[in-house]
Amino acid sequence: MSNTSENPNPSSSSAKITLKTSDNELFEVEEAVAMKFCTVKQYFEDEKDNDVAARGSSTVIPLPNVHSAVLARLISYCKKLPQSNAVADNHEEEETKKKERKQYGTPGDLVDLISAANYLDFKEGLEFFNQALADHIQNKSVEYVRKFFGIKGDFEPHEEEKYREEYAWAFEGVDED
Amino acid sequence: MEDSSTANGEDWISRLPDSLLCHILSFLSPKEAVGTSILSKRWENPWTCVPSLYFCDTFMTDCGNYMNKVNCFIDYVNWVLAHRDGFAIEKCNLSCYTLHASAHLYSWTCAVIACMVQELTIKSELFRVGQLPWCLLTCKTLVEYST
Numbered sequence: 001m002s003n004t005s006e007n008p009n010p011s012s013s014s015a016k017i018t019l020k021t022s023d024n025e026l027f028e029v030e031e032a033v034a035m036k037f038c039t040v041k042q043y044f045e046d047e048k049d050n051d052v053a054a055r056g057s058s059t060v061i062p063l064p065n066v067h068s069a070v071l072a073r074l075i076s077y078c079k080k081l082p083q084s085n086a087v088a089d090n091h092e093e094e095e096t097k098k099k100e101r102k103q104y105g106t107p108g109d110l111v112d113l114i115s116a117a118n119y120l121d122f123k124e125g126l127e128f129f130n131q132a133l134a135d136h137i138q139n140k141s142v143e144y145v146r147k148f149f150g151i152k153g154d155f156e157p158h159e160e161e162k163y164r165e166e167y168a169w170a171f172e173g174v175d176e177d
Numbered sequence: 178m179e180d181s182s183t184a185n186g187e188d189w190i191s192r193l194p195d196s197l198l199c200h201i202l203s204f205l206s207p208k209e210a211v212g213t214s215i216l217s218k219r220w221e222n223p224w225t226c227v228p229s230l231y232f233c234d235t236f237m238t239d240c241g242n243y244m245n246k247v248n249c250f251i252d253y254v255n256w257v258l259a260h261r262d263g264f265a266i267e268k269c270n271l272s273c274y275t276l277h278a279s280a281h282l283y284s285w286t287c288a289v290i291a292c293m294v295q296e297l298t299i300k301s302e303l304f305r306v307g308q309l310p311w312c313l314l315t316c317k318t319l320v321e322y323s324t
Contacts (some may be wrong), residue, residue, distance in 0.1 A: 078309075102198065107189055107190055107274055108189045111189035111192070111193060112189075114193065114197060115193070115197075118197060126200070130197065130200045130201045130204065131201075131204045132303040133190065133201050134201050134202070134204035134205055135204075137201075137205060137209065137213060138204075138205055138209060142212065142215050142216060145213070145216060146216060146217075149188060149189070149190045149191075150187050150189070151188050151190070151191055151216050151217050151219075151220070152188065152217060153215075153216065153217050154217050154218050155215070155217070155218065158217060163214065163215045164215065166252075167211050167212065167214070167215070170208050170209070170211040170212040171212055173217075175276060
């Protein structure tokens with residue numbers, strides 16, 4: 001995975017960018033962190049073109065679709081990105097990464113993080129949080145996944161039975177818990 | 178312990194758009210992705226649109242005798258490709274080690290190319306490159322091809 005947010009101008013690496021969330025909280029973040037969010041980067045560059053950025057950190061970038069609680073978690077994830085984004089090359093590392101992914105809470109929390117990462121076009125985050133959700137589906141029974149995510153099975157019994165027969169092979173060897 | 182972190186009855190994940198559900202499903206094996214189709218009507222189709230498809234006729238382990246297994250696999254690949262509805266495929270791996278599945282490689286390759294595949298890998302000892310469709314050579318989206 002390539003790091004696409006190198007700062008073209010190292011001397012300005014300590015520059016701050018202010019982000020404003022849906023609940024009107026202001027976040028002052030380092031430019032290098034903010035540039036991980038492609039939506040912010042795009043906005044920032046457009047502003048630059050308009051010469052508004054000449055005012056420096058006084059530029060406030062509004063993020064009407066992101067709540068402060070979610071943004072705070074995304075920023076903290078972003079800050080420890082270099083080490084957590086290393087490619088897992090053995091089983092042990094994969095387990096460590098899996099544990100790390102587990103720390104991000106309930107399905108509701110993860111869905112909030114995914115929606116925000118998607119809106120911000122934050123690729124590494126999207127990859128990480130989507131995989132964190134996938135971890136809860138991997139090798140689990142239909143009943144477990146439904147219960148865990150609160151999904152209501154709305155197939156008619158005969159429809160579900162038909163699928164179960166058709167895809168019988170897909171339901172073999174899964175954990176029941 | 179796991180119960181404390183469940184969704185408390187609120188179904189958040191099903192509200193995600195198809196593109197994100199597909200991305201989530203792309204971390205699973207095809208077998209697991211197919212398994213999600215039974216969760217609810219919302220989940221019936223997203224698995225057919227995952228960007229990467231990996232088909233291997235030997236992953237179908239315990240479902241009856243040889244012919245059952247192979248037919249099961251053939252039906253599955255046909256089903257996925259038929260429901261793709263032109264949705265672009267980024268990566269596709271077709272690994273066929275059985276004679277009966279290999280016989281379908283020609284039509285599957287055509288179908289995959291129609292889905293504008295970018296990376297295609299075909300593994301089969303029973304199939305020769307010369308037996309593959311001509312459209313493979315003129316496919317505009319194909320970037321990488323290996324056998």
